[in-house]
Each structure stands twice: as structure tokens, then as C-alpha cells.
Amino acid sequence: MRKIYLLAVAVSLAASVGCTDNGTQGASGGAQGTAGNATGGSSSVPSTGGTVTESGGNTGGQTGAAGAGGNSAPGGTTTESSTITTGGSTPTGGSSIAGSSTGGGKTSTAGSTPTGGSTPTGGSTPTGGSTPTGGSTPTGGSTPTGGSTPTGGSTPTGGSTPAGGSTPTGGSTPTGGSTPAGGSKATGGSTPKGGSTTAGTGGSIGGSGAGGTGGSTQPPSTGPCSALPVSPNPTAQAKNLLCFIYNQYGNHVISGQQETSWSNPEGDISWYATNGLKTPAILGGDFLYPSGGSDTSVISGITRAIAYWNAGGISMFRYHQGMPVAGTTYKNDCYTGTNCAESTPPAGLLAAAVTAGSPENAAFVNRLDYISFQIKAMQTANVPIILAIFHETQPNGWFWWSKGTGAELIALWKYTFNYLTVTKDLHNIIWLFPFSGLNGFSATQFAAYFPGKDEVDLSGPDYQGDSATYSKVKTVVGTMPIPLHESSNFPNPSTLFPSSAPWVLFNTWAGSQKNNSSIPTAFNSEFTVTRDEVPNLK
Secondary structure (H helix, E strand, O other): OOOHHHHHHHHHHHHHOOOOOOOOOOOOOOOOOOOOOOOOOOOOOOOOOOOOOOOOOOOOOOOOOOOOOOOEOOOOOEOOOOOOOOOOEEEOOOOEEOOEEOOOOEEEOOOOOOOOOOOOOOOOOOOOOOOOOOOOOOOOOOOOOOOOOOOOOOOOOOOOOOOOOOOOOOOOOOOOOOOOOOOOOOOOOOOOOOOOOOOOOOOOOOOOOOOOOOOOOOOOOOOOOOOOOOOOOOOHHHHHHHHHHHHHOOOOEEOEEEOOOOOOHHHHHHHHHHOOOOOEOEEEEEOOOOOOOOOOOOOHHHHHHHHHHHOOOEEEEEOOOOOOOOOOOHHHOOOOOOOOOOOOOOOOHHHHHOOOOOHHHHHHHHHHHHHHHHHHHHHHOOOOEEEOOOOOEOOOOOOHHHOOOHHHHHHHHHHHHHHHHHHOOOOOEEEEEEEOOOOOOOHHHHHOOOOOHHHOOEEEOOOOOOHHHHHHHHHHHOOOOOOEEEEOOOOOHHHOOOOOOOOOEEEEOOOOOOOOOHHHHHHOOOOEEEHHHOOOOO
């Protein structure tokens, strides 16, 4: 579904409260919010390989490993208060919007990082070290006002996105492995997932609350799983990630947030901590925006993805790539305009794109080489990626790749799969086939575009979060986990489980989380997995 209307509404609402997409960000290195100790009640936690044990008073009979900077709480739970440092400077400008470049300096998110402290065995939870305020945030150049609003993370009309700006180096890797399994879930004042209401005190993005001493919850783990990624010889991290996703399917939903890659990407994630919510488990990006990188250097979005993984999160990327017309490269990519993602391909282009030796194939391979370099950087850092390439596929779809026949789309997918996994030797990919919303189409029509289970790990629609849509896509993809890979309003998770529409993940589109009453409800649900609840998948 196109996002012009959604983004326009978000901008309008943001203006009404006196803020802009390029507004000042909260420091991302703040101190961990204090979470009260739950003294009773059961807590629903992500399932990671078996039945969650809730006995009402015991701690499941096992003691997790203490995370760096924290001690194991008596009774078996473990508080992980690893150092999370986003480090480096983050470019806020660089993308070309409607012919006017957005300038801007660097937003420093560094500063001292609290290391936390030991968790008392019956008292209050320490708030940890000081909260860094980071560097000063320059306001940068002028904000472009022209051009149409991109739909779905688009490149504004007017040319390619310039590379520029410095690349953040990411934060430190937590040394702890287990996720706190205590009763309370500090969310800046919201109700914890298991027990009493605890007022948090803010805290760093994705910092974990303290494990309660009363509730009975078995800590998450990366238990055995029969599911294997379709990528040949998958990395250990890719296998762990897919198992984690499978183990949530039917009992939890993994939260996600898409970056505003073309404007102020850090602002989408920091919004959650600013508004008293836990950090989303998944960070969404888009290869369309090569800010600070190229086909031979890492883009800033990948640097942030690696840092997000090291902080305990997961990354998912899509690619609104330009149409592979002869003579074009990834540097010509754009969302709407001439030879852009939304362009209509001339007769024969889709077939030519996968025909070795053709000029269209050379243009297509250039784009695959560009993203291969980025994914390889993640693989080198032992970071897996959920790849949702060929976004919003449907019959006669929005984008050039699905404006042909189902057979032509499947040929593009299979060529891409083989090129990335075999030719480019990438084994850290979880392949997500991203349908558009199924509204107006039958399951049979969509099935004609589905590549098959041998080359797809996950598949689902966007936006249509109802049970009828879920049932329709299930008839196409079968037993694999079904994500709602892009969304705006997300249904209350308590109405979805166990069988109504148990989406395995949702990914809120860039900016759609603001002034959206469904988001706090979803994030405070006992069924929702946030970043602090993702176990060690490394």
C-alpha cells in the first residue's frame, strides 16, 4: 500500500505540536530506566524453544547467566544491563529531496554510557550511571519543502541520493546472554507484563528492566528448533534468528519499526523511549538510501543495523530499487519518476533483467552487487538480516517488479536468491517474501506470484491485519510464520492469539508510530516482544 497519505498525515500532526522530522533527538546513551521488582503474578515472556513455565512462586528452577554489568537475581532470573553505545556520529542529511539537498551536520549520540550496577536482592533497582547528553545537534541546512511525499519509504522525486556524512560506528556488544525474565516490565510508567504496575524512570533505548524476585517465569533461551533457513549453509546467527521467530509464532508477536531513512532515521527509534515505551525488537531499513556508502563502502543504515544487533535487536531491510533499464545503476535509484521503483516496465524488460549478457541484466546485477556488499558487511560482523526484497508484490502491483506476470516475478526472485547465496556467498539472510495487502485479490491470484517454500523463510502481507487476511495468506504460504511486514495501526495483540490472526511480527511504517493510540497498546501487551526480551542470538 502506498504511504503518501500516511506520511502526509504524520507530518501534519507533527507540525501541529511544534516538531519536525529533523527535530532534536533524545540522547541514545541514557541511563537504564529503573524497573520496580515485581512481587507476584505471572509474566508472559517470549517462547524460545518450549513451553513457558509459570508456577506462581518459583523461578523455573534455573539460574541464567548474568549480563555484563549486572548480577543474577536470586531465584534464577538474570538481569542483563549490558553497555549499549551507539557511538560515532550519525549523518542526518545527505539525501536528495525534490531537487534540494538536505544539509546538516552530525548528530553526536555518544557520551558516557552507564554500566549499570548490581541488582539488589530485595530492594530497589539502581538506575545506573549518569545519563549522557551527547553532543550538540546542529540544525543543518534548510529543509526541502518541494516534491511529492514518497509512499512507503520512497526516494523523493528528483534524482539519486547523494552519499555523504559520517557513519556511526555502532555500540558495544553486550556480553550477557539471557534476557531478564522477571515479573515487571518497566515501560516508563506502563503496566509490567507480569505483576504489579511499576513506574520506570526512562532509561536508554532498549535497556532492560530488572528481573522481579516474585514472579515465576522461565528465561527465554535459544532452544532446539527443527526449522532451518532456506539459504544454503546458513550462519549460526541466521539459524538462531529463524528459530527464535518460529518459537514466537502462535504465542507472541515481535515488534518492529521502520526508519525514516530519507530524513531522520534515529528519530523513529528514540521516539519510543521518549514516550515511555520499550524499544522495538526489529529495526527496519531500506537499501534505496545509500547515505554515506556505495557498492564498495558500508552505508549508514547497515552501520546502524549492526549496532542494533549488538544492542540485542534484529534488522529487516527492503529495497525500493529503480527499474533496471540499460545503462542505469543503483546510483540512479529513485522511488517515483523516470526509471524508478514505481515505473511501468516496457515489454520484455522483466525477462531481459534475468537474461545473462543483456544490458538490462547488467543493470539489475549492479543493484544486486550493491546490496551484496552491504549484506556481506553484516555477515562479516556475524549479523543476520531479514531481507524483504521485491516489496509489496501483488498482481499489477505498485512497483515495476510486480507489474508483469507471476512467472516473471518468480524468475526475478529465484535469480536474486541464487545470485546472493551462491554467486556472492551470502549465508546470513532470512528470506521474507513481502506481499502487498490482499484486499481485492483472491488467494489463487496471489499464489501465482509466490516463489515457493524452497526459497522463502517467511511470507505475509502488509497493513491488512485482520483475521480474514491472515487466513487468506495462510492458504498460500502454509505453515511458515506469517509476518505483517508493514503496518500503521496494529490490532490489540490480546485479540489475535491464539488463532484469530497470530502475526509473528509487525513493522510500523516510518512516522506512523506518532500520535497513534494503537502503538502503546501493542507495546504494553504481554504478547509483544520488545528488544530487551530478545534472547542472545549470537
